[in-house]
Amino acid sequence: MKVLVTGGAGFIGSHVCDAFVRAGHEVIALDNLSSGKKENLDPRVRLEVMDIRSPEAAGLIRAERPQVLCHLAAQMDVRRSVEDPRFDADANILGFLNLLEASRVSGVQKVVFSSTGGAIYGEQDVFPAPENHPTRPVSPYGVSKAAGEIYLGYYKAQYGMKYAALRYANVYGPRQNPHGEAGVVSIFCQRLLGGKDCTIYGEGKQTRDFVYVEDVARANLLAVEKDVVGPVNIGTGVETDINRLYTLLAQAAGVDKPAVLAPGRPGEQMRSCVDNSLARRVLGWQPSVELPEGLRRTLAFFREHTTR
Template sequence: MKILVTGGAGFIGSHVAEAFVREGHDVVIVDDLSSGREENVPAGAKLHVLDVRSGLIEDLMAKERPEVLCHHAAQMDVRRSVADPLFDAGVNIIGLLNLLEAGRKHGLQRVLFASTGGAIYGEQEVFPCPETHPTAPVSPYGVAKLASEKYLHFYHTEYGIRWVALRYANVYGPRQNPHGEAGVVAIFTEKLLRGEQPVINGDGKQTRDYVFVGDLVRANLLALNTDYCGPLNLGTGRETDVNTLFHLLCRACGVDMPERHGPAKPGEQRRSSIDSSLAKRILGWEPEVELERGLALTVEYFRQRRPAG
């Protein structure tokens, strides 16, 4: 089938696009390369350098007529969303609506949406939490993801476009961007390999549910053919605090380094883990890559990309 992957030159989107190509699908990528890299675009996929908010999206949809939209393009920095909610909504809500409006006119049948399994719930009451947990996001980023899911429900009700919101836990793995605020695994790994000291925010006891990017690729492939419409959590259900993650990465990098703590980030979520039982029932999906193995694969990727000498 023909699949349009937005953000297909980025961290998660490029892995997903690569898998779609490998499975024989006709893959078209839209990415403005603001954070994605052209070298991540898989051979066999067609790249259009374009912002999802652009008026040219309509022309692209008319020309390509994808059956599936796999939407990974996003403003993904939670702290930026707090500082600039208008920018966040412009990319994450208006960008999606631009794609859906163009898609509904030109044969779009299904949307796979990269949602969030952390920010959408806010401070959790249950650990790990299922999809039925109250959604009370405390950042504009989380609000935008929740609003996007509601819009997808509308487009299904009004136009029959099927949808699955893949609520990712904290994703890590090869190609993750080590710059900026996102991606603690990548940030710590790059610093450790350079012999630099990573700084842990606050006491380091804040927890996250870390899921390997390769496991999420499998979920996207499985979601292509499901009749289910709605959200699906994709995580491990396992909480790992930042201090533990730091020591696991030190071991993977072959470095012996003490913890160094800095000020806590205001408003940072204290605990997060999600229950993926529904994804197992609906898709037959469950995570396969243990954290220690995934970190080793990630470290090896960054090690190979380091300049010689």
């Protein structure tokens, strides 16, 4: 099977490419390398450097006619989406539509869309949140992901294009960029290994559902192999607060000093956690890497990278 992975040279995308290559599929990575890196890719993956908004990206789909489109390319910085919602919509909505139209005319059989389990639900009513929880995004980034899911529903109804929208919890692991929009795990790893203080905003009691990147990549593969359509949460169903996260990472790094506390950031979501019952049922998926082990692996990656 031929699989096109957008954002394929990025953090999550490169692990998705790995999963499909290991399963014996032909994989093409489409990436503009704004944050992705060529060295993230297995040599068996063909890299095409282009922007998802471009005519060239649409032309690639029409020329290659992949059976599957795994769409991970995105403007993923929540803060930037608030500062520049037009840019966010240009990349995340118009860019995606460019690919969807090309997929429609090229006969793509299934789209696996990387959505969000945190930003799409907003402040949750229940914990963990199931897929039928109201979607109340409080950032343009969350809005754009919700729009992507709605467009996929339209393409399914109008053209019969199958899709799975994987609503990720907070993904962490090797290759995550510790700069810019990066998650707290990669930032803490880099600072702990560099002998620098780590900053926790607020009291550190805000919680997140941390899911290891290789588990997320496996979910993408299963979403193609299984006959599932619609949104599916990909997370652990376990809340971990930032204080606990820092303690685990500091212990793994051999650092014995507390984090620096700073005033909380306005608008930050206090709790986020997704219910993975549907993923277990329809994908046969469940997380296999528990948080302490995942943090150990991630820290080892950053230690090796820093040494190099």
